[in-house]
Amino acid sequence: MKHKTLKFEDGVLKLIDQRILPLEIQYYEANNYKEVCEAIKKMVVRGAPAIGATGAFGYYLAVNESFMDQGNIKIGNIKEAKEELLATRPTAVNLQWGIKRMEKVLKNNLNKDIKEDEIVNRLLKEARQIAREDVESNKKLGEFGNELIAQGDNILTHCNAGALATVGYGTALGVIRAAHYENKKIKVYIDETRPRLQGASLTAFEMLEEDIPATLIVDSVAATLMQKKIIDKVVVGADRIAKNGDTANKIGTFMLSVVAQKYNIPFYIAAPTSTIDFDIEKGEDIEIEQREDKEVTEIRSVQIAPKGIDVYNPAFDVTPSENITAIITEKGIVKPPFKENIEKLLI
Amino acid sequence: MKHKTLKFEDGVLKLIDQRILPLEIQYYEANNYKEVCEAIKKMVVRGAPAIGATGAFGYYLAVNESFMDQGNIKIGNIKEAKEELLATRPTAVNLQWGIKRMEKVLKNNLNKDIKEDEIVNRLLKEARQIAREDVESNKKLGEFGNELIAQGDNILTHCNAGALATVGYGTALGVIRAAHYENKKIKVYIDETRPRLQGASLTAFEMLEEDIPATLIVDSVAATLMQKKIIDKVVVGADRIAKNGDTANKIGTFMLSVVAQKYNIPFYIAAPTSTIDFDIEKGEDIEIEQREDKEVTEIRSVQIAPKGIDVYNPAFDVTPSENITAIITEKGIVKPPFKENIEKLLI
Numbered sequence: 001m002k003h004k005t006l007k008f009e010d011g012v013l014k015l016i017d018q019r020i021l022p023l024e025i026q027y028y029e030a031n032n033y034k035e036v037c038e039a040i041k042k043m044v045v046r047g048a049p050a051i052g053a054t055g056a057f058g059y060y061l062a063v064n065e066s067f068m069d070q071g072n073i074k075i076g077n078i079k080e081a082k083e084e085l086l087a088t089r090p091t092a093v094n095l096q097w098g099i100k101r102m103e104k105v106l107k108n109n110l111n112k113d114i115k116e117d118e119i120v121n122r123l124l125k126e127a128r129q130i131a132r133e134d135v136e137s138n139k140k141l142g143e144f145g146n147e148l149i150a151q152g153d154n155i156l157t158h159c160n161a162g163a164l165a166t167v168g169y170g171t172a173l174g175v176i177r178a179a180h181y182e183n184k185k186i187k188v189y190i191d192e193t194r195p196r197l198q199g200a201s202l203t204a205f206e207m208l209e210e211d212i213p214a215t216l217i218v219d220s221v222a223a224t225l226m227q228k229k230i231i232d233k234v235v236v237g238a239d240r241i242a243k244n245g246d247t248a249n250k251i252g253t254f255m256l257s258v259v260a261q262k263y264n265i266p267f268y269i270a271a272p273t274s275t276i277d278f279d280i281e282k283g284e285d286i287e288i289e290q291r292e293d294k295e296v297t298e299i300r301s302v303q304i305a306p307k308g309i310d311v312y313n314p315a316f317d318v319t320p321s322e323n324i325t326a327i328i329t330e331k332g333i334v335k336p337p338f339k340e341n342i343e344k345l346l347i
Numbered sequence: 348m349k350h351k352t353l354k355f356e357d358g359v360l361k362l363i364d365q366r367i368l369p370l371e372i373q374y375y376e377a378n379n380y381k382e383v384c385e386a387i388k389k390m391v392v393r394g395a396p397a398i399g400a401t402g403a404f405g406y407y408l409a410v411n412e413s414f415m416d417q418g419n420i421k422i423g424n425i426k427e428a429k430e431e432l433l434a435t436r437p438t439a440v441n442l443q444w445g446i447k448r449m450e451k452v453l454k455n456n457l458n459k460d461i462k463e464d465e466i467v468n469r470l471l472k473e474a475r476q477i478a479r480e481d482v483e484s485n486k487k488l489g490e491f492g493n494e495l496i497a498q499g500d501n502i503l504t505h506c507n508a509g510a511l512a513t514v515g516y517g518t519a520l521g522v523i524r525a526a527h528y529e530n531k532k533i534k535v536y537i538d539e540t541r542p543r544l545q546g547a548s549l550t551a552f553e554m555l556e557e558d559i560p561a562t563l564i565v566d567s568v569a570a571t572l573m574q575k576k577i578i579d580k581v582v583v584g585a586d587r588i589a590k591n592g593d594t595a596n597k598i599g600t601f602m603l604s605v606v607a608q609k610y611n612i613p614f615y616i617a618a619p620t621s622t623i624d625f626d627i628e629k630g631e632d633i634e635i636e637q638r639e640d641k642e643v644t645e646i647r648s649v650q651i652a653p654k655g656i657d658v659y660n661p662a663f664d665v666t667p668s669e670n671i672t673a674i675i676t677e678k679g680i681v682k683p684p685f686k687e688n689i690e691k692l693l694i
Contacts, residue, residue, distance in 0.1 A: 022652070022653035023650060189659075192541070192643065192652070194539070194541060194566065197652075200651050200656075201651060201652060208653050213657075215656075216643060216644070216652055216657065216658050216659075217658070217660075218541040218566075218598065218599075218643055219565075219566055220541065220566045220599030220602045221598060221664075222602070223601050225659075251565065251567055251568060252567030254570050254574060255567045255606060258570060258605060259602060259605050296563060296564070296565055299646045299647070299651065300646070300649045300651065302646065302647045302649050303370060304539075304544050304547050304548060304646065305369070305539070305544075305563055306369035306551050308555055309537075309551040309554075309561065309562075309563050311563050312562050312563075312564050317567075317568075317574075
């Protein structure tokens with residue numbers, strides 16, 4: 001991708017503003033952790049891996065602010081900042097994962113005889129490392145996933161699990177990129193992904209930028225394409241994967257999995273192992289974020305439904321593991337039985 | 348409904364403009380058959396039964412124009428007008444059905460010793476009769492459908508098969524109205540129905556106007572509600588039903604039927620018998636209208652996808668009869684085996 005999802009320059013976290021893509025390309029600047037919280041909450045940045053890295057930079061900014069404003073790192077302030085960052089979006093586990101990694105670095109260094117400005121430096125290094133690793137792990141994941149893609153496949157994807165959902169390259173779109181770069185002559189069908197239209201705005205943008213053949217559809221057309229045997233494979237991302245393989249992902253994913261199963265179409269989840277939550281046994285235990293009515297009743301500020309209508313707007317759904325053919329990670333392809341094979345990733 | 352879908356006054360067909368509902372209530376005036384064609388093509392009026400009645404008035408206007416402009420009814424002109432009317436939308440069979448009824452009246456009267464101005468009058472009477480019958484048949488259909496609805500049911504519906512899709516009362520919403528008027532304390536879940544959002548704009552409007560408890564969702568949330576056992580029944584309309592029960596309806600209907608089947612949720616089609624096409628054996632033979640890309644890439648003139656992206660935009664899909672629990676008509680409830688039981692309707 002020509003445009004980076006996030007970059008950290010001169011003490012400022014710059015995030016491509018995904019609310020106005022593809023109409024405008026503009027960077028949102030977060031100068032402190034509170035502005036990072038705002039960016040995640042308002043979905044300037046979205047996508048589980050991208051939020052993980054953003055959260056890590058937010059944590060660094062919080063520590064740096066404490067150090068700069070007060071002369072030393074105040075643990076109370078950091079704890080407060082951590083809670084605020086974690087509360088921005090509840091479903092994507094990568095946010096917790098990124099912040100935990102940062103916290104570990106802070107704890108490990110605080111107990112040693114290290115100057116606080118050096119600790120602050122080490123935290124920035126860790127955040128940069130998380131970002132770098134994300135791109136690397138996506139590329140590995142893409143290579144593994146590419147093994148599952150045949151010449152000329154028509155691949156259906158949902159939402160945006162692309163370069164814009166990660167620090168770069170992408171998960172589901174990482175698999176698609178790898179297959180495309182190998183000249184497999186694949187074609188992508190993009191679900192527009194209501195309510196926030198990440199497919200229409202972001203995935204369509206990424207496919208056009210890289211000249212990957214792609215067709216945009218409204219979400220319910222996916223079932224018709226599967227009925228007509230046009231789709232060979234479904235590849236989507238994930239926001240949180242339970243220990244048994246149940247997967248929370250953008251609303252609409254579950255529906256695709258049901259239709260794919262009916263027509264025996266392989267259904268793949270592409271996600272780094274940082275998306276697996278080893279504290280969660282099964283999908284039912286995953287907290288699903290409810291978002292505001294306006295996302296449904298207005299589109300880019302244009303009213304589309306009558307005022308006063310009640311709305312139900314869950315941001316994610318849970319696809320049970322029995323509907324999933326395999327989970328593609330940077331450590332390899334995980335097949336059923338998921339419970340056993342996911343555990344093996346811990347080794 | 349306070350506002351009528353269509354009314355014929357002073358030689359003018361007045362159609363509530365469904366493109367701007369619910370934001371504005373405004374009537375489009377068709378003074379001649381060409382303006383009727385425009386109204387159908389541009390979806391000022393939509394919904395199979397409403398289009399059937401609109402087409403009938405269009406046919407009357409064509410005959411009247413010929414008579415007024417040329418002093419007598421020119422068969423060549425009428426044939427031309429008929430073809431233009433039929434070409435406005437290819438999937439809904441009611442358009443053909445309405446026009447056939449009008450044509451029959453014209454033919455029957457032309458061969459007799461009747462003055463041409465009287466023939467013109469009889470055609471207007473027939474069009475009015477078609478409109479009246481539509482409301483009556485919806486009410487009968489609603490009563491039959493109501494027998495299938497239990498106290499407290501949560502009913503999922505798609506698109507708008509309501510008063511606005513018919514001359515009044517509605518098919519799927521006719522069933523819902525009948526159950527609501529009987530105080531069954533039902534609740535309606537409304538699919539927004541991308542791309543044209545008839546659920547969000549029209550069905551939500553109708554439910555609010557009549558104080559029927561309703562919740563609006565994006566289309567893919569329907570699967571989650573069925574997974575969570577929140578939906579008791581699915582009731583939708585139809586644009587064309589084949590002799591074997593396969594049903595063409597608004598895009599998204601098929602997807603619902605697949606998920607409903609998985610969870611053993613009754614899936615009902617509500618449609619007058621004029622929607623059954625006895626010339627079509629099975630769903631595959633139904634022509635599916637493809638509509639312009641803009642319906643997907645723009646919403647109420649706001650661009651939502653990048654310029655240059657390819658789009659696939661079928662207006663309807665086909666639900667195979669094996670996914671349908673029953674078809675609710677004004678002549679009664681048709682259950683499987685559909686082929687045999689649909690034939691019995693001809694008697």
